[in-house]
Amino acid sequence: MSHSETGNRPAGLFISLEGGEGAGKSTQLAAVREWYEQRGREVLVTRQPGGTALSEKIRGLLLDREHDGMSPLAELLLLFADRAQFLDEVVRPALREGRVVICDRFTDSTRAYQGGGRDLDRDTIEAVARVVHGDLEPHLTLLLDLPVSTGLARASNRGEADRMEVAGQPFHERVRRAYLALAEEFPDRIHVIDASLPPAQVSDAIRNTLEHFHEQH
Numbered sequence: 708m709s710h711s712e713t714g715n716r717p718a719g720l721f722i723s724l725e726g727g728e729g730a731g732k733s734t735q736l737a738a739v740r741e742w743y744e745q746r747g748r749e750v751l752v753t754r755q756p757g758g759t760a761l762s763e764k765i766r767g768l769l770l771d772r773e774h775d776g777m778s779p780l781a782e783l784l785l786l787f788a789d790r791a792q793f794l795d796e797v798v799r800p801a802l803r804e805g806r807v808v809i810c811d812r813f814t815d816s817t818r819a820y821q822g823g824g825r826d827l828d829r830d831t832i833e834a835v836a837r838v839v840h841g842d843l844e845p846h847l848t849l850l851l852d853l854p855v856s857t858g859l860a861r862a863s864n865r866g867e868a869d870r871m872e873v874a875g876q877p878f879h880e881r882v883r884r885a886y887l888a889l890a891e892e893f894p895d896r897i898h899v900i901d902a903s904l905p906p907a908q909v910s911d912a913i914r915n916t917l918e919h920f921h922e923q924h
C-alpha cells in the first residue's frame with residue numbers, strides 16, 4: 708500500500724459502502740474489514756447515519772415512520788447534523804491515527820436519497836456538504852448496485868420496514884439512477900459492484916476492486 712507515511716503510521720484511509728436498500732452493504736463490510744486486517748491495518752467499521760451516541764438518536768428520528776411528514780430540508784439538515792458530529796468524533800480522529808475507516812453509507816447516500824429520491828436541489832446538498840465536511844470525501848466508495856426489486860425483496864425479509872424502505876418503488880428507482888450518475892461523475896472514487904450476485908462473488912469483486920485501487924494509489 709503506497710500511502711504516504713508519517714513516522715511508522717500509515718496514512719488514514721476512508722472507505723464508504725453505498726447502494727440501495729438490501730444491496731448487501733452491511734453484509735460486505737466484513738469482507739472489506741478482513742482485507743485490510745490481513746494487511747496489518749487497523750480498521751474502524753462504522754455507519755451513517757449513526758456511529759456516535761448522538762447520531763444513533765438522530766438515526767432513530769430519521770427512520771421512525773411516525774415522522775412521515777418530515778420535510779425534505781429538515782431531513783437533509785438532520786442528516787448533516789449527524790454527519791458533523793460523526794466526522795468530529797469518529798472519522799477525523801481515526802484518520803489521524805492512521806486507521807482504515809470503513810463506513811456503511813456517507814454523503815453519496817444523501818445525494819442519492821435526498822437528491823435523487825426526494826428531489827432536493829443538488830446545489831443545496833452540496834452547499835451544506837461543503838460546510839460540514841469541506842473536501843473530506845471517502846478515498847474510495849464501493850457502490851453495490853442491483854435491481855430495485857431484488858434489493859427490496861432482500862430487505863423485506865429483515866422485519867418491519869423503516870421510513871426509507873416504505874418510500875415506494877419509483878423513489879428507489881430514482882435513488883438507483885442517482886447513484887449510477889454519481890459513479891459517472893466521480894469515476895476515480897466510486898466503483899460499481901454487481902450486487903445481484905451471491906454474497907461470496909460480491910466479496911470477490913470487492914477484493915478485486917481493493918487490489919486495483921491500491922495498485923494505482
Ligand SMILES: Nc1ncnc2c1ncn2[C@@H]1O[C@H](COP(=O)(O)OP(=O)(O)OP(=O)(O)O)[C@@H](O)[C@H]1O
Nearest residue numbers: 727728729730731732733734861862904905906909
Ligand atoms: N449477495 C446477496 N445475495 C442474497 N442475499 C443477500 C446478499 N447480500 C446480502 N443478502 C441478504 O439481504 C439482506 C440485506 O442485506 P444487507 O443488510 O447487507 O443490505 P444493506 O445494503 O445493508 O441494506 P440497508 O440499506 O437496508 O441497510 C440480508 O438479509 C442479507 O443476508
Ligand SMILES: [Mg+2]
Nearest residue numbers: 732733734811
Ligand atoms: Mg445495512
